Amino acid sequence: MTRPKTLVLVDGSSYLYRAFHAMPDLRAVPGDPxxxxxxxxxxxxxxxxALKKEVPADYAACVFDASGPTFRDALYPEYKQHRAPMPDDLRAQIEPIHEVxxxxxxxxxxxxxxxxDDVIGTLAATAAGQGMQVVISSGDKDLSQLVNEHITIIDTMNGKKRDVAGVTAEFGVPPTLMVDYQALVGDAVDNVPGVPKVGPKTAAKWLTEYGSLDALLANAGAIxxxxxxxxxxALDWLPTARTLVTIKTDCDLAGHLDGLPAIDAIAVGAEQADVLRDFYQKYGFKSLARALPSAVVPDAGASGDLFATPDASAVAVQAQQREVTYDTILTWEQLDGWLARLKAAPLAALDTETTSLDELRAEIVGVSFSVEPGAAAYIPLAHNGPDAPxxxxxxxxxxxxxxxxxxxACPKLxxxxxxxxxxFANHGIQVRGYAHDTMLQSYVLEVHKPHGLTSLAERHTGRTGISYEDLCGKGAKQIxxxxxxxxxxxxxSCEDSDQTLDVHRVLWPQLQADDKLRGIYELEMACSETLFRIERNGVLIDAGKxxxxxxxxxxxILQLEQEAYAIAGQPFNLGSPKQLGEIFFDKLGMPVVKKTATGARSTDEEVLEKLAEDYPLPAKLLEHRSLCKLKGTYTDKLSTLADPRTGRVHTHYAQAVAVTGRLSSNEPNLQNIPIRTPEGRRVREAFVAPAGRVIASADYSQIELRIMAHISGDEALLHAFREGLDVHRATAAEVFGVALDQVSSEQRRYAKVINFGLIYGMSSFGLAKNLGxxxxxxxxxxxxxxxxxxGVKQYMEETKAQAKARGYVETVFGRRLYLPEINSPNGPRxxxxxxxxxxxxMQGTAADLIKKAMVAVQGELDARKPEVLMIMQVHDELVFELPEGEVDWLRREIPRLMAGVAALQVPLLAEVGVGPDWDKAH
Known part of the structure; x- marks a missing residue:
């Protein structure tokens, strides 16, 4: 039995608005508004x-609204009268969108x-009548009235699917009643009134009870x-409303389809690669242009140096057009042959297939290599399927x-x-010679984009490959x-190694061409090795504490619940926004601070904090929430994350996530322990040293303010740090016009908030709220x-201007931090x-400095003090576990190393604390 043909219809008008609002303010010339x-x-x-990959089609069309009136305007002159005019920047893109x-x-x-909608309705009905399957891609709920056993709507932006069951579940009525439903509730977007005060629930209830709008109107007197x-x-209006919301399925399209029958005229065509390339170049889409196939394939290896790639587009073309040879190694003879190739290779890509994503517990299932484009091998080592050889x-x-x-000496990628x-370390092997990491190359060159191999290969070589889900399935059925x-x-696996080699051939020359970015990449590579050591060391946890x-x-928490009940005068669910709203606003008469998008009275965190200034119950709830989160996230969970053999927790440091260059940690997240509360600080008491050893913490002092002084060159700030003054006290003296020794603790507190607030661009409104x-x-x-x-003011103005011109800013060491919204027409963005x-x-430079410090310190530990372990990195702090006899050495040498990783206009200062646990080391 042959499968039915598929027609895909794209609601182009919906797509272009969603694309406009979802994407940053890109320009054909980046940085040029x-x-x-x-x-x-x-x-x-x-x-x-994305849609083309998701839904293969025999026929397709992208349908846009034309300018000018339609029959609905003649029927109801107020139709769509309230719609805002199309933004100028979107209007300018309509013709190019049609073209592409x-x-x-x-x-x-x-x-x-x-x-x-009427064109889509007509084509969908025609195709369905011919037995085709029709897929409409749109976020517009109005099209739900078209759904039947042959017609389905998908929304690729959020993964939503509206088939008959989906429409019924979402709206409470089947697609056959959606026109009646829409007539009752109206359409605010198109300015079509419904029945006043009748919302979705009432409409669905009526139609379920009476079966149709006509039957409902016949019984209107009983409502x-x-x-x-x-x-x-609304009896006189509803027939008009129904006509306005009904999508036509019988439009005469003959004069607009080149004389062909409706469906024949919209067969899927091939991409016009050569013209597309010119289009992409014209509008600045260089990666898209590179990914297109070309009739001419340059010989990238003609120079004799495979990795001195002449042009990224050549790599992309080769990757898409070449034949591949992937070997499966099942004999010692094959393995010996590939070992010889590996030893002779100038660079070999290496990949593992494992039993787990948890790197400290994962065991090898297989290993693959690639030594030249299109040539790779896989060694299966632990496959146990029914047909495994x-x-x-x-x-x-x-x-x-x-x-x-x-x-x-054998370079690996x-x-x-x-x-x-x-x-490999789980199997007792310490891999050396890792020269490159494509994830980190992407992170340095294009921090604002995804860094997974699938995304990298598609973006830089145009290659799409086998996904993990293709092999193993999804969810509960995943094998x-x-x-x-x-x-x-x-x-x-061979494809992964081969693609890694291809991506490297595109990205590495770009890093070689920029000394500053290459330096950042080399720092990231060295940091990766140091993080591996830190993760491997882990930190001992006191489960009893x-x-x-x-x-x-x-x-x-139980006590707080009882106190909350007493204030409210009744028991209630502390996590129920509905019950909180009733108690706050109806029973206790608190003011409504703000409402949710649906019009409900909000009781979110911000509202609670505002109300807590005047009322005791919100304060109790805030404390209750924070303690529940602390208990669930840390005190209950940390012990379960420890290795049962050693009692040590091994966090995972994600290196290629934060756009500023900062590390992020998870399982557990060490950076989010709430140290501003006594209960939060107490959690750090559970991070302990074994007998005979201690914990030490080395923390950069006021690092971002020192960086501000350096990059702004402000003389007053430079003077404060060079003279070793308390910078917050010095700022208070300047702002309040008093002598240093006359600054009060309150004035110093204000100055501290100002210092750190301005670093983060705090407005006068934000400062006022913070200081009360x-x-x-x-x-x-x-x-x-x-x-x-x-100097600080000048730095801020110059930095904003530079960012607008280039689209990015840089750290002191050259890391690029992209700002795609810097020229957005949207004011808040x-x-x-x-x-x-x-x-x-400042954040990025601080990230660079702590990474430089980690690398320098680890090098010194390896050379002189292997018994001193670096066990954590949190914000601007390095944490160590060491023998008690090495404390004096650490107090002397670690601050020296951390201060010496860069020469700024102000001295870097690292302070060391020591104790039996992490908390007491502060």
Missing amino acids: ASAPTGAIRGMINMLQ VRLLGWPVLCIPGVEA KGVAGENLRG PQLPLAEVLERLRPWLEDP GQHVKYDRHV PFAQVPVDKAAAY LAAQSHALGQR IETKAAAAYIDRYFQRYP RGAAERAAINAP
């Missing part, structure tokens, strides 16, 4: 390419006098209350590989090499990789600050980008 806007164009391309849609192979329909009165008042023994294979793996280091058939596993803390927190003062007074403090520190432009160089 006067050049053509391109965000909606790029978004449209992305959405159509055609070039991508999608027929474009834009028919005067007929709305896009009681205000709703019934409103229904009877005999495999070489894992332990013996690893011993054969060990000399090459542990030889630092990987994608997220820290993970593979751990996997372990060890059960994947060996031939499929080999194709998948955590259990006692959990018990105490549980008792306090009038906005006018806060503005006066900021003005006085800038008068006393003019642009403002946020401007604040980020000011802060990002």
Whole structure:
């Protein structure tokens, strides 16, 4: 039985608005606000390419609204009268969008006098009548009335699918009643009134009870209350409303389809690669242009140096057009042959397939290599599926590989090499010679983009490959990789190594061409190895202390619940927004601070904090929430994350996540322990040293303020740090016009908030809220600050201007921090980008400094003190576990090393604390 043909219809008008609002303010010339806007164009391309992969089609069309009136305007002149005019930047992209849609192979329909929904309805009904399956891609709920057994709606932006069951579940009525439903509730977007005060629930209830709008109108006299009165008042209007919301399925399209029958005219076409390339170049989409196939394939290896790649587009073309040779190694003879190739290779890509994503518990299932484009091999070592062939023994294979793996003179390449280091270490092998990591190359070159191999390969070489889900399935039905058939596993793993090699050939030359970015990349590579050591070391956890803390927190949580009940005068669910709203606003008469998007009275964190200034119950709830989170996230969970053999917790440091260069940690998240509360600080007491050893913490002092002084060059700030003054006291003296020794503790507190607030672009409103003062007074403090520190003001203005011109800012060491919204026409987005432009160089430079410190310190420990372990990195702090006899050495040498990693205009200062646990080391 042949499958039915598929028609895909794209609601182009819905797509282009969503693309415009979802994408940043891209320009044909990056950083030049006067050049053509391109965000909606790029978004449209992305959405159509994703849809084409998701839903293969025999026929397709992208349907747009044409300008000018339709029959609905004649029927009801107020139709769509309240719609805002199309933004100028979107209007400028309409014609290019139509052009690129055609070039991508999608027929474009834009028919005067007929709305896009009616064209979609007509084509869908026609195709369904011919037995085709129709997929409509749109976020517009109005199209739900078209759904039937042949017609389905998908929304690729959020994964929502509206088939008959989906429509019924979402709206409470089946698709056959959606026109009646829409007539009752109206359409605010199109300015079509419904029945006043009748919402979705009432409409669905009526239609379920009476079966149709006609039957409901015939029984309108039986409907009681205000709703019934409103229904009877709308009797004359509802037939018009129904006509307005009904999508036509019988439009005459013959004059707009080149004389062909409706469906034949919209067969899927091929991409016009050569013309597309010119289009992409014109609008600045260089990566899209590179990914297109070309008729001419340059010989990238002609120079004799495979990795001196002449042009990224050549790599992309080769990757897409070449034949591949992937071997499966099942004999010792094959292994010996590949070992010889590995030893002779100038660079070999290496990848592991494992039993787990947890790198400290993962065991090897197979290993793949690639030594030249299109040539790769896979060694299956632990496949146990029903058809698995005999495999070489894992332990013996690893011993054969060990000399090459542990030889630092044999250069190796990987994608997220820290993970593979751990996997091999789990088998007793210390891999040396990792020269490159494509994930980190991408992180340095394009921090604002995804860094997974699938994304990198598609973006830089145009290659799409086998996904993990293709092999193993999803969810509860997912099988372990060890059960994947060996031939499929080999194709998948070899492809990963081969693609890693291709991506490296594109990205590495770009790093070589920029000394500053290359320096950042080399720092990231060295940091990756240091993080591997830190993760491997882990930190000892005192499970008994955590259990006692959990018990105490549980008792306090119960006490808070009882206190809350007493204030409210009744028991209630502390986590129920509905019940909180009733008690706060109805029973206790608290003021409504804000409402949710649905009009409900909000009781979110911000509201609680505001109300807690005047009322005891919100304060109790805030404390209750914070203690519940602390208990659930840390005191209950930390012990479960410890290795049962050692009692040590091994956090995972994600290196390629934060756009500022900061590390993030998870399982457990060490950076979010709430140290501002006594209960939060107490959690750090459970991070302990074994007998005979101690914990030491080395923390950069006021690092971001020192960086601000350096990059702004402000003389007053430089003087304060060079003279070793208390910078907050010095700022207070300047802002309040008093002598240093006359600064009060309150004035110093104000100055501290100002110092750190301005680093993060805090406004006078934000400062006023933080200090609990009038906005006018806060503005006066900021003005006085800038008068006393003019270099800071100049830095801020120059940085914003530079960011607008280039689209990014840089750290002191050259790390790029991209700001795609810096020229956005949207004021709030642009403002946020401007604040980020000011802060990002300081956060990013602080990240660079702590990474430099980690690398320098680890090098010194390896050379002189291997018994001193670096066990954590949190914010601007390095944490160590060491023998008690090495404390004096650490107090002397670690601050020296940390201060010496860079020469700024102000001295770097690291302070050391020591104790039996992490808390007491502060």
